[in-house]
Amino acid sequence: MPPVTRxxxxxxxxxxxxxxxxxxxxxxxxxxxxxxxxxxxxFLASEGIFDLIIADRMLPGLNGIxxxxxxxxxxxxxxxxxxSALGTVDDRIDGLNxxxxxxxxxxxxxxxxxxxxxxxxRRVDRGAGEGQATRLSVGDLEIxxxxxxxxxxxxxxxxxxxxxxxxxxxxxxxxxxxxxxxMLEKIWNYHFDPGSNVVDVHIGRLRRKLxxxxxxxxxxxxxxxxxxxxxxx
Amino acid sequence: MAFVWKLVRDxxxxxxxxxxxxxxxxxxxxxxxxxxxALARTIDEGRANGDRSRIVAVIAADxxxxxxxxPAIVGSGAPAPTIFRIGxxxxxxxxxxxxxxxxxxxxxxxxxVSGRLLDDWEQEQQGIERALAxxxxxxxxxxxxxxxxxxxxxxxxxxxxxxVIEGVASGDLSRRVVNPAAGHPGGGDAFDRxxxxxxxxxxxxxxxxTELRIVTDGLAHDLRSPLARLRAKAExxxxxxxxxxxxxxxxxxxxxxxxxxxxxxxxxxxxxxESVPRDRLAPxxxxxxxxxxxxxxxxxxxxxxxxxxxxxxxxxxxxVLHRELMTQAIANLIDNALRHAAQGGExxxxxxxxxxxxxFQVADRGPGIAEADRAQAxxxxxxxxxxxxxxxxxxxxALVEAVARLxxxxxxxxxxxxxxxxxxxxxxxx
Numbered sequence: 001m002p003p004v005t006r007x008x009x010x011x012x013x014x015x016x017x018x019x020x021x022x023x024x025x026x027x028x029x030x031x032x033x034x035x036x037x038x039x040x041x042x043f044l045a046s047e048g049i050f051d052l053i054i055a056d057r058m059l060p061g062l063n064g065i066x067x068x069x070x071x072x073x074x075x076x077x078x079x080x081x082x083x084s085a086l087g088t089v090d091d092r093i094d095g096l097n098x099x100x101x102x103x104x105x106x107x108x109x110x111x112x113x114x115x116x117x118x119x120x121x122r123r124v125d126r127g128a129g130e131g132q133a134t135r136l137s138v139g140d141l142e143i144x145x146x147x148x149x150x151x152x153x154x155x156x157x158x159x160x161x162x163x164x165x166x167x168x169x170x171x172x173x174x175x176x177x178x179x180x181x182x183m184l185e186k187i188w189n190y191h192f193d194p195g196s197n198v199v200d201v202h203i204g205r206l207r208r209k210l211x212x213x214x215x216x217x218x219x220x221x222x223x224x225x226x227x228x229x230x231x232x233x
Numbered sequence: 234m235a236f237v238w239k240l241v242r243d244x245x246x247x248x249x250x251x252x253x254x255x256x257x258x259x260x261x262x263x264x265x266x267x268x269x270x271a272l273a274r275t276i277d278e279g280r281a282n283g284d285r286s287r288i289v290a291v292i293a294a295d296x297x298x299x300x301x302x303x304p305a306i307v308g309s310g311a312p313a314p315t316i317f318r319i320g321x322x323x324x325x326x327x328x329x330x331x332x333x334x335x336x337x338x339x340x341x342x343x344x345x346v347s348g349r350l351l352d353d354w355e356q357e358q359q360g361i362e363r364a365l366a367x368x369x370x371x372x373x374x375x376x377x378x379x380x381x382x383x384x385x386x387x388x389x390x391x392x393x394x395x396x397v398i399e400g401v402a403s404g405d406l407s408r409r410v411v412n413p414a415a416g417h418p419g420g421g422d423a424f425d426r427x428x429x430x431x432x433x434x435x436x437x438x439x440x441x442x443t444e445l446r447i448v449t450d451g452l453a454h455d456l457r458s459p460l461a462r463l464r465a466k467a468e469x470x471x472x473x474x475x476x477x478x479x480x481x482x483x484x485x486x487x488x489x490x491x492x493x494x495x496x497x498x499x500x501x502x503x504x505x506x507e508s509v510p511r512d513r514l515a516p517x518x519x520x521x522x523x524x525x526x527x528x529x530x531x532x533x534x535x536x537x538x539x540x541x542x543x544x545x546x547x548x549x550x551x552x553v554l555h556r557e558l559m560t561q562a563i564a565n566l567i568d569n570a571l572r573h574a575a576q577g578g579e580x581x582x583x584x585x586x587x588x589x590x591x592x593f594q595v596a597d598r599g600p601g602i603a604e605a606d607r608a609q610a611x612x613x614x615x616x617x618x619x620x621x622x623x624x625x626x627x628x629x630x631a632l633v634e635a636v637a638r639l640x641x642x643x644x645x646x647x648x649x650x651x652x653x654x655x656x657x658x659x660x661x662x663x
Contacts, residue, residue: 089558090505090509188529190529190557190560192557192560192564193498196533198529201536224487
């Protein structure tokens with residue numbers, strides 16, 4: 001649970017999606033405010049009181065990308081997640097280039113959305129605090145970001161370059177769910193759905209290295225969502 | 234016409250002026266050297282050549298001719314010295330009737346008049362005028378005649394194009410303009426080029442229409458089975474009393490839904506790939522692109538119990554590519570090999586750089602495709618019957634084909650002896 005209740009602004013013109021989002025996010029412990037067009041969204045966002053904006057891309061009045069541009073131009077840095085039915089690779093990249101912190105294609109699973117929201121908040125918090133950390137630790141797992149070495153319970157573990165990046169990403173979001181698409185986007189910089197179990201295979205290899213010969217599992221599968229690096233099961 | 238006439242006239246007068254001034258200066262020089270007798274002698278010698286239009290006269294202060302050829306009396310008194318002028322002079326024939334171009338110079342107490350009557354170049358000028366008029370009439374006639382011929386010719390050529398357009402507009406996309414210059418790039422006239430372009434455009438339109446039909450048919454076909462499964466599983470889930478089993482059934486629903494979603498997004502990607510703006514493409518290192526794919530898929534292939542080999546040419550030139558779509562296309566080829574050639578036990582990823590094209594290849598040791606079936610397989614985007622057993626495989630190949638074309642390239646099937654080798658061939662000039 002977040003220490004302070006975080007406030008999320010939902011800008012979405014489809015009332016059923018908006019209600020679905022508001023209900024789910026409220027249950028997840030967020031304070032939610034909704035509006036249904038880009039102008040209202042811009043007006044509300046300009047107050048700068050929100051911790052996150054979730055905006056549809058196609059909105060009446062002012063589209064999501066233009067609204068985001070206006071918000072950024074007004075000097076408001078509130079993290080923004082774009083939701084859109086436009087799902088091609090180029091659409092996603094355009095959304096991110098427009099200043100969105102993340103881009104999620106409709107229809108989405110709620111697990112994917114909350115994982116991405118958690119990741120955004122973690123990034124914001126880190127920006128304030130541990131941004132320059134040179135070491136990460138999760139339980140008995142120690143990651144040296146400068147030397148790019150990993151040890152568990154004092155025993156060194158050999159990882160490939162990509163495996164190290166994967167572990168670093170999981171460790172930065174330790175305790176949170178990280179989805180397959182998030183990893184594909186951040187680790188491999190691919191914005192398409194490869195369709196097969198590519199991420200699972202890489203996670204499987206990483207897991208064997210992290211857990212073989214150790215008593216407790218540390219890299220957990222979260223059914224229907226993704227993976228979580230944590231000492232708690 | 235008037236311009237040409239004036240040009241000719243100005244040129245003739247210029248020439249006369251030059252000759253006259255030169256001659257008068259020569260005569261003045263002779264006078265200075267030998268006085269009037271020498272001048273008169275020179276003039277008399279010149280007379281011998283019988284040129285009747287010539288005027289060379291020494292005129293006394295009262296206007297009378299003292300020596301030379303010219304009017305007996307030039308006027309009342311000596312003419313004023315002048316470098317060159319055109320006008321009538323004298324009071325008797327033939328000098329009274331015709332204009333002359335002449336110079337008047339002071340030689341002692343006398344005036345030296347030298348020049349030429351204008352008749353011969355005037356005649357020349359009239360000749361030119363007559364010729365010009367005739368030429369104008371002739372060219373007018375030729376112009377009208379030629380215009381009629383060209384109009385009929387152009388009309389006939391354009392009618393052929395218009396017929397084809399009309400045919401296409403009424404739904405017959407197979408119509409083409411008959412074009413003898415086809416196959417000769419740069420050959421033929423503007424009409425042939427128009428025909429070539431029009432035919433190329435129709436080829437593309439027809440291909441797109443066919444493709445759209447295939448993709449739509451394929452999509453409807455491919456969507457039917459996951460939707461049927463989805464429906465069946467939903468039915469089971471609704472009827473499930475036990476909460477744990479219901480949850481499991483719901484999980485199955487999500488998987489089927491994701492499959493349908495993935496097929497839809499692939500189809501959108503295919504239709505978009507036809508119109509991706511060029512600025513989406515950037516020069517990138519093809520070897521790096523292939524290595525990233527190898528890095529991503531290597532473990533997947535090995536985990537499925539197959540050998541994975543990579544053969545990437547070192548130091549290839551940069552190629553203008555859409556990184557993600559190209560990666561997705563090659564990933565689709567690997568996926569296909571994983572599905573259809575697992576028993577072959579080997580997948581080979583290769584990058585081969587030729588003099589003018591790059592080949593991104595995925596080779597397997599599976600059953601392959603018989604040579605006779607390859608062309609048809611390509612035409613139907615790999616929608617072979619074997620592919621039908623796995624939903625969505627046809628769409629995957631359609632995307633590969635669309636991506637190859639987006640880069641101005643093509644998809645090729647070859648024999649890996651044994652096995653299939655699929656290559657996305659991209660021209661290096663693009």
